[in-house]
Amino acid sequence: MTGRFFAGSATSRIAITIAVLLAIAVIVPILNIAVPTGSALHVPNYVVGLVGKYLCYALLALALDLVWGYCGILSLGHGAFFALGGYAMGMYLMRQIGDRGVYGNPLLPDFMVFLNWKELPWFWSGFDQFWFAALMVMAVPGLLAFAFGWFAFRSRVTGVYLSIITQAMTYALMLAFFRNDMGFGGNNGLTDFKDILGFNIQANTTRSGLFAATATALAFGVFVTWCIVGSKYGKLLMAVRDAESRTRFLGWRAENVKLFAFTVSAVMAGIAGALYVPQVGIINPGEFDPANSIEVVVWAAVGGRGTIVGPIIGAVLVNAGKSWFTGALPEFWLFALGGLFIAVTLFLPSGIVGTWDRWQPARPARGTAKVDVVPERIVAPAESSGAHPMAGAKPQPQPAE
């Protein structure tokens, strides 16, 4: 199957990915719950938790791929949307604790009692309802991205400047969330969760359920991204990436094109964060750390940006590597990550999936341009270096004139 996975066209590859995700959403929980512990087929609890976490990261990487791979917006602040989704979920989980907290206050979470707060801040109301929290998981990152993108894209902030301000955004949020006065538990964040939707959050059945939800959400994310990218809008998105001013002079509002993708991407990142928090049991301001957002970029780059499947592979591989490294050689992990990024940039600039595509000499995909049928009368050589016939090849964005 691996052979077909790689050999097939991008379309069948994506279909296979969706099928695999949906399959593991069913099989892994069964192997965890129904198969006895001693059996060779049993999937231990820690594996369920670990892979569940990787899949959340994969969804985050996929969200980044939509804006970076397909629209050329290198966001170094996607961790912020992930963390905001996580906080929204964390607030719901905090309110589910009820009077089982250390201080036994039925309304206020422990940290508020500790800070001597007398009543629940207004922005915590409604989070006792799952539907409200679920809405906020998408709305908060979505609105922030919309507002941020509105100003940034309208002012035509692009390239490295945009990357820097996304980074500043997540850094500012980190500093804000570190403050106790913000009302999100300061430095310690939100933790000690008891249950979700009435199920004990520690139980392996609940964890399997969360795993299944994550795998399904990722499959759905792949499907949505695939639909977006395949539509005329998706073509426009790539057109903006490759020649923004051309789209403007054709009458498209490039800022709106970017804004839509950026907002959808932030919502996906928020959902990833919301699925992540109940599985790891904590959310704290460290999630806003700019370094986290940069790590997401590494995952997408390793897997291959602009390929949908690549960032998922990248996220799982790099995080599996991280899990192994931090166990075996903890002090070397950051060197390994840095080295990996440099190596990928130098040797695999289009990532694992992109490089694989380039090695396929005679793929029947539409990308295989018939370079040899250039009519004889055309002697002027293609002067731009972007003459790669592969669909995976990314012509450099070119300024007008």
Added chain:
Amino acid sequence: MSRANTILYLDGVSVSFDGFRAINNLSLVLDKGEMRAIIGPNGAGKTTMMDIVTGKMRPDAGEVYFDGDVDLTRHDEADIAMMGIGRKFQKPTVFESHTLEDNLLLSLKGPRSILPALFHRRSTAETSRIDEIFGLIRLGDRRRDLAASLSHGQKQWLEIGMLLAQDPKLLLVDEPVAGMTDAETEETVRLLKDIAQTHSVIVVEHDMHFVRELGVKVTCLHEGKVLSEGTLDFVSADERVVEVYLGR
């Protein structure tokens, strides 16, 4: 002067940037349906003039009117493109990672908002319009290839095709034959003459041979203003033009 029958009307336009006066009290009038060639040495303000007309740059002073009564200085690029001004860049700019067909599809006249694009299904009318344009630019046999695989000259044609797909009233064509062979240049002359039958066109070009082939009224710009205007023979006989081109 009356603006009534003009497609483009520039009066007393000036713009400077970085302390350099790129356009200096420029006045230029293009009648509806006219094709005009603009020549001039490097730095004469040809491209800057196009930037002003297409909304990329705002003039410091002067009037810019399109189609008689639309004040172009109040609109941005996307608005102006929707009103019916198409622009080909000096360096051919096409969507290299898309097929030729998709390049035209994205350029076709139609709604320019996000949701219609997201749920867009190609209609038969669009397909036949695309076929029609491929017939004009003669790239039909390459329609499924990536634009990146085109030669420099073919990219120029594709870009002109994209302009046509927009169905503009006025086309601004910046150096369409730069880097083309003689055969390609001839093809381009034919193409532009075809287009000029139903559109107003401004062609900026250095290549005098090409301008002669076009056989239209010529405006020579120098240091941001009109130096001479008339037939090519008249303009090239003008002593000031000779001076500017050959030096003193």
